[in-house]
Amino acid sequence: MPFITIEMKEGRTLEQKRRLTAEVTRLVSEICEVPEDRVWVFIEDLKSDSFGKGGKLVIDEN
Amino acid sequence: MPFITIEMKEGRTLEQKRRLTAEVTRLVSEICEVPEDRVWVFIEDLKSDSFGKGGKLVIDEN
Amino acid sequence: MPFITIEMKEGRTLEQKRRLTAEVTRLVSEICEVPEDRVWVFIEDLKSDSFGKGGKLVIDEN
Amino acid sequence: MPFITIEMKEGRTLEQKRRLTAEVTRLVSEICEVPEDRVWVFIEDLKSDSFGKGGKLVIDEN
Amino acid sequence: MPFITIEMKEGRTLEQKRRLTAEVTRLVSEICEVPEDRVWVFIEDLKSDSFGKGGKLVIDEN
Amino acid sequence: MPFITIEMKEGRTLEQKRRLTAEVTRLVSEICEVPEDRVWVFIEDLKSDSFGKGGKLVIDEN
Numbered sequence: 001m002p003f004i005t006i007e008m009k010e011g012r013t014l015e016q017k018r019r020l021t022a023e024v025t026r027l028v029s030e031i032c033e034v035p036e037d038r039v040w041v042f043i044e045d046l047k048s049d050s051f052g053k054g055g056k057l058v059i060d061e062n
Numbered sequence: 063m064p065f066i067t068i069e070m071k072e073g074r075t076l077e078q079k080r081r082l083t084a085e086v087t088r089l090v091s092e093i094c095e096v097p098e099d100r101v102w103v104f105i106e107d108l109k110s111d112s113f114g115k116g117g118k119l120v121i122d123e124n
Numbered sequence: 125m126p127f128i129t130i131e132m133k134e135g136r137t138l139e140q141k142r143r144l145t146a147e148v149t150r151l152v153s154e155i156c157e158v159p160e161d162r163v164w165v166f167i168e169d170l171k172s173d174s175f176g177k178g179g180k181l182v183i184d185e186n
Numbered sequence: 187m188p189f190i191t192i193e194m195k196e197g198r199t200l201e202q203k204r205r206l207t208a209e210v211t212r213l214v215s216e217i218c219e220v221p222e223d224r225v226w227v228f229i230e231d232l233k234s235d236s237f238g239k240g241g242k243l244v245i246d247e248n
Numbered sequence: 249m250p251f252i253t254i255e256m257k258e259g260r261t262l263e264q265k266r267r268l269t270a271e272v273t274r275l276v277s278e279i280c281e282v283p284e285d286r287v288w289v290f291i292e293d294l295k296s297d298s299f300g301k302g303g304k305l306v307i308d309e310n
Numbered sequence: 311m312p313f314i315t316i317e318m319k320e321g322r323t324l325e326q327k328r329r330l331t332a333e334v335t336r337l338v339s340e341i342c343e344v345p346e347d348r349v350w351v352f353i354e355d356l357k358s359d360s361f362g363k364g365g366k367l368v369i370d371e372n
């Protein structure tokens with residue numbers, strides 16, 4: 001531990017996911033004072049037809 | 063906020079997801095006394111081979 | 125199933141939680157076409173010193 | 187309830203998921219002293235390009 | 249990994265939580281064919297005034 | 311969105327949580343190319359008697 005879960009709209013590249021994993025790990029390791037190899041990162045893609053705000057799915061936002 | 067996550071067996075239509083998003087948002091906005099545009103809804107489809115009750119996966123229920 | 129999780133800022137009354145549980149259950153039961161007694165609702169209180177937007181914890185928002 | 191969620195790297199067989207569901211249910215039912223038919227199990231497959239430890243995605247581990 | 253989360257009504261003893269952690273770990277390790285020291289277990293207590301089924305909070309069930 | 315959840319052992323200071331919230335938001339905003347005010351951060355404290363690895367609760371680790 002710590003365990004970091006990043007939920008974001010689908011569509012980011014593998015390269016962005018690699019950067020998120022590496023840099024969020026470095027940051028959390030530094031602030032929480034734990035070795036990097038004990039930090040877990042999970043990335044979840046949110047589909048536009050499965051989430052939304054203000055009563056509308058993202059897919060239906062103009 | 064608030065954030066509402068609805069996990070349900072896969073198979074519902076996009077129309078049902080639209081209705082859930084709109085009507086759950088309206089209800090939570092009213093009861094929690096927050097504007098609708100601050101209410102998030104997330105819908106997760108549960109696959110029948112990945113969840114179950116009483117020791118059986120849904121896929122194996124007769 | 126379905127399973128509904130409602131995460132919201134701490135401070136709502138037990139009465140509001142009762143209304144949310146009853147009315148969200150009725151709505152989801154109707155739209156998803158399942159009996160009410162198969163609908164689960166979970167309510168999670170978010171502490172103001174443990175979540176935030178735009179880089180600030182809610183506790184630090186003026 | 188209880189509700190058990192098992193998150194693991196993708197690739198396990200349906201047979202392994204069946205065994206996990208049956209045997210974890212039996213164990214939790216016994217220890218928590220609740221009937222098996224009130225125990226829910228959820229299995230989530232983690233994709234190798236979407237999680238990792240020590241700053242690296244599993245897909246990039248040698 | 250794997251990561252197992254057990255959500256259950258509050259009230260279980262520390263001893264029950266110890267048994268759950270040890271025995272669920274052994275079982276998952278065996279079925280998923282991973283060493284025990286790579287299996288994580290998380291136990292979450294559900295408060296009776298914060299979850300329910302069929303439109304009623306557990307606290308209000310007779 | 312994006313939504314970032316950080317689960318870590320209880321005991322970090324409010325100041326650490328403030329730094330995590332501010333700096334993780336800045337990092338994710340930059341990599342995901344979204345404005346900072348659309349990034350949500352949630353911090354969850356894990357109690358030592360409620361999680362563990364290798365079959366032991368953290369509270370029981372020597």
